[in-house]
Amino acid sequence: MPFNRxxxxxIRSEHHAHxxxxxxxxxxxxxxxxxxxxxxxxxxxxxxxxxxxxNAIITSVVYExxxxxxxxxxxxxxxxxxxxxxxxIAATAFDNAAFTAAVSTKENEVPLKTTSxxxxxxxxxxxxLTAGKFRLHISYINGA
Numbered sequence: 001m002p003f004n005r006x007x008x009x010x011i012r013s014e015h016h017a018h019x020x021x022x023x024x025x026x027x028x029x030x031x032x033x034x035x036x037x038x039x040x041x042x043x044x045x046x047x048x049x050x051x052x053x054x055n056a057i058i059t060s061v062v063y064e065x066x067x068x069x070x071x072x073x074x075x076x077x078x079x080x081x082x083x084x085x086x087x088x089i090a091a092t093a094f095d096n097a098a099f100t101a102a103v104s105t106k107e108n109e110v111p112l113k114t115t116s117x118x119x120x121x122x123x124x125x126x127x128x129l130t131a132g133k134f135r136l137h138i139s140y141i142n143g144a
Contacts, residue, residue, distance in 0.1 A: 020141065021059070026050050026120045027135045035071075035129030039085065042120045042136065051117040052081065055143040058114070061088045061106045066133040069094040073127025079106055079136065082118040088136070091125055099134075106136070113143055 026042035033040050044050045052058065061079075069077070075094045080087035088106040092098050098106075120136060 021139055022056075022141065023137060023139050024050055024052065024120075025135055025137050027133070028122050029133045030067075030069075030129060030131050031133070035075075035124060035132070037075075037124050037126070037128055040122045040124065042122060045135075049119070051119055052114055052138065052140060053142065054114060054116050056114045056140040057143045058087075058110050058112050058138060058140045060139045061110055062137040063089075063099070063101075063104050063106045064135045064137065065099065065102055066135065067131065069099060069132030069134070070130045071095075071127050072130055075127040075129050076125045077129075078123040078125070080108075080121055080123070081114065082121065083116075084109065084112070085121055085123045087112055091123070094129060094132070 025045065027045050028040065028042050032047055041049070069075070071094050076091040077094055077099065078086040078091040079089045087109045089098060089108050098104065120138065
């Protein structure tokens with residue numbers, strides 16, 4: 001195959017999909033998703049649904065705070081995936097250092113392998129959130 005400096009990476013990604021590190025970014029934005037108690041499905045930055053594929057091996061999760069979360073009570077937040085809602089971080093107070101750092105890792109049960117396509121969830125408990133915005137940058141490889 002001739003070398004094409006513009007398409008070389010794309011062609012390699014398509015032909016060698018297994019084992020390549022991939023990343024998705026999902027976002028919680030109070031302005032778009034509200035902050036009611038319960039599970040909230042996180043979306044991409046354009047508010048589109050995002051899933052992590054079946055057999056993905058999640059290798060890292062990085063939390064990026066954009067706007068601090070607030071609550072009129074003692075809200076807790078757990079981060080995870082469909083079927084494992086605390087895979088990234090168990091229920092933790094919204095104002096805990098785990099959520100107030102500008103950037104931190106959230107790897108409670110990581111690495112882990114999905115057994116079906118899954119959504120990324122934030123589970124809000126105890127009290128509603130009244131503001132906040134954060135992103136999760138999730139790296140994974142396609143497993144067998």
